[in-house]
Amino acid sequence: GAVVSQHPSRVICKSGTSVKIECRSLDFQATTMFWYRQFPKQSLMLMATSNEGSKATYEQGVEKDKFLINHASLTLSTLTVTSAHPEDSSFYICSASTSGGAYEQYFGPGTRLTVT
Amino acid sequence: EDQVTQSPEALRLQEGESSSLNCSYTVSGLRGLFWYRQDPGKGPEFLFTLYSAGEEKEKERLKATLTKKESFLHITAPKPEDSATYLCAVIKAAGNKLTFGGGTRVLVKP
Numbered sequence A: 001g002a003v004v005s006q007h008p009s010r011v012i013c014k015s016g017t018s019v020k021i022e023c024r025s026l027d028f029q030a031t032t033m034f035w036y037r038q039f040p041k042q043s044l045m046l047m048a049t050s051n052e053g054s055k056a057t058y059e060q061g062v063e064k065d066k067f068l069i070n071h072a073s074l075t076l077s078t079l080t081v082t083s084a085h086p087e088d089s090s091f092y093i094c095s096a097s098t099s100g101g102a103y104e105q106y107f108g109p110g111t112r113l114t115v116t
Numbered sequence B: 001e002d003q004v005t006q007s008p009e010a011l012r013l014q015e016g017e018s019s020s021l022n023c024s025y026t027v028s029g030l031r032g033l034f035w036y037r038q039d040p041g042k043g044p045e046f047l048f049t050l051y052s053a054g055e056e057k058e059k060e061r062l063k064a065t066l067t068k069k070e071s072f073l074h075i076t077a078p079k080p081e082d083s084a085t086y087l088c089a090v091i092k093a094a095g096n097k098l099t100f101g102g103g104t105r106v107l108v109k110p
Helices: none
Strands: A004-007 A010-015 A019-025 A032-038 A044-051 A067-074 A076-079 A090-097 A105-107 A112-114 B005-007 B009-014 B017-024 B028-040 B046-052 B056-059 B062-066 B070-075 B084-091 B104-109
Touching: A004 A090, A010 A019, A019 A032, A019 A090, A019 A112, A032 A067, A032 A076, A044 A067, A076 A090, A090 B084, A105 B046, B005 B084, B009 B017, B017 B028, B028 B062, B028 B070, B046 B056, B046 B062, B070 B084
Parallel strands: A010 A112, B009 B104
Antiparallel strands: A004 A019, A019 A076, A032 A044, A032 A090, A067 A076, A090 A105, A090 A112, B005 B017, B017 B070, B028 B046, B028 B084, B056 B062, B062 B070, B084 B104
16 A cells, blocks of 8 residues: 555656646545755755645745646645756655544655756 | 754665665654655655654665664665665644755775
């Protein structure tokens, strides 16, 4: 149980274009989803927290107009990187948390974004 | 400020050579401490949650323990497939965000 998927697993896009990454909880309802970014050989950096039906809460220093997050249902959240630039190239990982007092986050497999 | 520090940064072990990873934390009220395993190019895989000092949890060759200031992840008789980065994270009281440590990269050689 507690499986989270991400799509796509890898994406290459040209500078200036936008790319959307999907995060789905497959066998549970996720009241809260989180988006992280990870640079090589570094730990995870939280970008934003989203609750179903609400606006996402962004961490300090994360541009909300550049990284658009939508959490339209209890099983789906999307991250759209708008007007991507090479410095946005990174490993993006989502996680999902259930309700009911448990605080474990279950992570997706990640999406490798390369902006050329 | 909440802080999570893991040591060592990297650990090279021979197969069968038991060892321990350390996660020390400073947080204003601990809601839970979490251990994850991460393989290269993949998302973290949940291992354990510990909620209170004195608590221990085991899974195969892994055992996690918790005190008021730190947690240990003991790897008993490791195998090459235990090679991975092990991440420690905490959630503080009245919060739901994970604060991660820098991770410990473990390499188990046959």
